[in-house]
Structure formats: structure tokens, C-alpha cells
Amino acid sequence: MNAISFFVASVCAAGFAIGIAAFGCGLGQGNGLKAAVEGIARNPEASGKITTTLIIGLALIESLCIYALVVALIIIYATPYASTIAALLGH
Amino acid sequence: MEEPYLYIVKLIEAISHGGFAATVAEKYPYVVYQWVVMVVLILLSFFAVKAVKMVPGKMQNIFEIVISGIENFIIGITGEEGRWLFPILATVFIYILACNLIGLVPGFTPPTADLNTTLSCALVVVVFTHIIGIKYHGMKYIKHFLGPIWWLAPLIFVIEVIGHVARAMSLSVRLFGNMRGHELVLAILFMLAGAYLAPLPIMALGIFVGIVQAFVFFILSIMYFQGAMEHAH
Numbered sequence: 001m002n003a004i005s006f007f008v009a010s011v012c013a014a015g016f017a018i019g020i021a022a023f024g025c026g027l028g029q030g031n032g033l034k035a036a037v038e039g040i041a042r043n044p045e046a047s048g049k050i051t052t053t054l055i056i057g058l059a060l061i062e063s064l065c066i067y068a069l070v071v072a073l074i075i076i077y078a079t080p081y082a083s084t085i086a087a088l089l090g091h
Numbered sequence: 092m093e094e095p096y097l098y099i100v101k102l103i104e105a106i107s108h109g110g111f112a113a114t115v116a117e118k119y120p121y122v123v124y125q126w127v128v129m130v131v132l133i134l135l136s137f138f139a140v141k142a143v144k145m146v147p148g149k150m151q152n153i154f155e156i157v158i159s160g161i162e163n164f165i166i167g168i169t170g171e172e173g174r175w176l177f178p179i180l181a182t183v184f185i186y187i188l189a190c191n192l193i194g195l196v197p198g199f200t201p202p203t204a205d206l207n208t209t210l211s212c213a214l215v216v217v218v219f220t221h222i223i224g225i226k227y228h229g230m231k232y233i234k235h236f237l238g239p240i241w242w243l244a245p246l247i248f249v250i251e252v253i254g255h256v257a258r259a260m261s262l263s264v265r266l267f268g269n270m271r272g273h274e275l276v277l278a279i280l281f282m283l284a285g286a287y288l289a290p291l292p293i294m295a296l297g298i299f300v301g302i303v304q305a306f307v308f309f310i311l312s313i314m315y316f317q318g319a320m321e322h323a324h
Contacts, residue, residue: 055303055306055307056306056307056310059265059303059304059307060307062269063261063264063265063268066264066265066268066269066272067264067265067268069268069272070264070267070268070271073271073275
């Protein structure tokens with residue numbers, strides 16, 4: 001019973017972690033994209049350089065969200081109770 | 092979760108009849124596919140180099156475009172002094188790109204969806220950063236870690252060391268998380284609606300993710316190497 005309530009709490013925590021991380025990453029990436037599009041609209045010749053920098057920046061921001069994903073995976077799959085949960089769920 | 096049917100692992104099991112190789116292959120499929128990627132890359136470059144001509148054929152043309160493109164890109168960032176770094180950077184880029192893209196073939200799994208693979212690449216890059224720093228600056232390389240003001244040095248040193256460890260962590264976890272997350276999304280969509288081609292857009296996105304992540308790893312390695320080459324300020 002203890003393990004089940006722990007599992008429920010883990011799943012809730014993992015869901016909230018990804019949700020909040022995606023919220024922040026969405027805001028950040030939107031800001032970056034907005035600035036890049038404005039830059040390209042003002043100076044279309046610089047679009048190549050801007051695109052390269054933009055993609056790198058977006059990937060760096062996105063990695064924060066990916067960290068949250070990894071933490072969520074750890075919370076669900078790699079807890080001390082993981083084997084107990086797997087036995088309870090019949091795997 | 093349903094395990095995907097991995098051809099090469101099954102092949103090794105069929106050959107070795109449940110011997111030592113089969114147990115290892117079943118336990119570490121990512122290492123098996125790493126070797127598959129390495130063999131493919133070595134064979135490709137072997138056949139490309141075997142018949143080098145003044146007027147290049149199809150194979151040689153492709154390789155020349157890829158190699159010179161990567162070299163020009165590196166030199167565009169680091170300047171002429173970074174030309175000798177081309178082999179390790181291009182190797183890392185092509186290897187990770189091939190590792191990411193091989194996961195799109197049915198029956199294959201991307202080796203980069205395992206933390207050990209990505210951590211090995213990241214450790215090579217981070218350790219090589221310090222080798223470059225020592226080669227270029229000798230003992231003065233320590234100045235990179237001490238900051239501009241001498242009485243703040245103990246604090247800055249700790250922060251810098253944490254920063255350098257975090258480089259290895261962020262490089263490896265970024266690549267691992269992207270590839271593993273992509274694999275998980277695919278697996279979940281296959282379970283929910285695999286019969287209705289629902290995973291197809293995600294697989295198309297997988298090409299983009301694989302290329303961009305390999306590129307990000309590559310360009311961050313260039314940035315780190317360049318940071319080690321320039322003078323402390």
C-alpha cells in the first residue's frame with residue numbers, strides 16, 4: 001500500500017515536472033524565435049547566420065526541458081520502489 | 092513495455108546458440124548497434140578512399156562535399172588555428188549523426204538512446220578540451236580557472252570546476268534525453284494507435300531531431316575547444 005501511494009505521488013510529480021518545464025521552455029523559445037524573425041525581416045541577408053544561431057539557442061533552451069524529462073523518467077522508473085511497483089502491476 | 096525486435100541482436104543469438112555472446116548482446120543491445128554503426132562508417136570510408144581519382148566519381152563526390160563542408164564550417168568559427176582539430180570534431184559529428192539516424196531503420200535502435208554512449212562521447216570532448224588548453228598555454232592554463240581578481244580566485248576556481256563538470260553532464264544528458272524521449276514517444280504512439288500511422292509524423296520529426304542534436308553536440312564541442320585555445324581574460 002505504501003508503495004502504491006509512493007507510485008501515485010511519483011506519477012503526479014513527473015507530470016507536473018514536464019508541464020512546468022514545457023511552460024517555461026515554450027516562453028523562452030517563443031521569445032528567441034520572435035527576435036530572430038524580427039531580425040530576418042529587417043535584414044534578410046543575415047538570415048543564414050541568424051538561423052544557425054537560432055537553432056543552437058533553441059536546442060540549448062530545449063535541453064532544459066529535456067533535463068526535466070530525464071528527471072521525470074528517473075522519478076517513474078528508477079526509484080527504490082521500482083521493482084515492488086513492477087511486481088504489483090504484474091510484470 | 093514491448094521490446095522492439097532487434098535484428099542484429101537476434102542474429103548474434105542465432106549464431107552463438109545462447110552462449111556468452113548472446114547474453115551480452117541481449118543485455119547491451121546499444122553496444123552491438125554502436126559496433127554496427129562503426130562498421131558501416133569504416134566500410135563506407137574504406138570504399139570511398141580505395142579508388143580516389145582526380146575526377147571524382149559519385150561516392151567520392153559525396154564524401155568530398157561532406158568533408159570540405161565540415162572543415163570550412165569549423166574554420167569559419169575557430170579561425171585557421173583550429174584546422175588540426177578537424178579529425179576529432181568531424182569524427183564525433185559523423186558518428187553521432189549516424190547513431191541518431193540508424194534508429195529510424197526498423198529493427199535498429201539508436202545507440203545514443205543510452206546514457207553510456209553519449210557520456211563516452213562527452214567525456215572525450217571535455218578531456219580533450221583540457222589537453223588543448225595545456226598544449227596551448229602550458230602551466231598558464233590554470234589562469235582560465237582563476238578569474239580576473241586574485242582574492243576571488245578560490246571562489247571562482249570552485250565555480251569553474253563545477254562548470255566544467257556540468258559541460259560533460261549537459262552534453263551527454265541532452266543527447267540522451269532527446270533520443271530516448273523520441274524513442275519513448277514512438278513506443279507510446281505505437282501502443283495507442285500504431286495501426287493508423289499515428290507515429291509517422293513523429294518519425295519524420297525524428298530525422299530533424301537527430302540532425303539538430305548531432306549538430307548541437309558538434310558546435311558545442313567547437314565552442315569548448317575554441318574557449319580552451321584563446322587567452323584567459
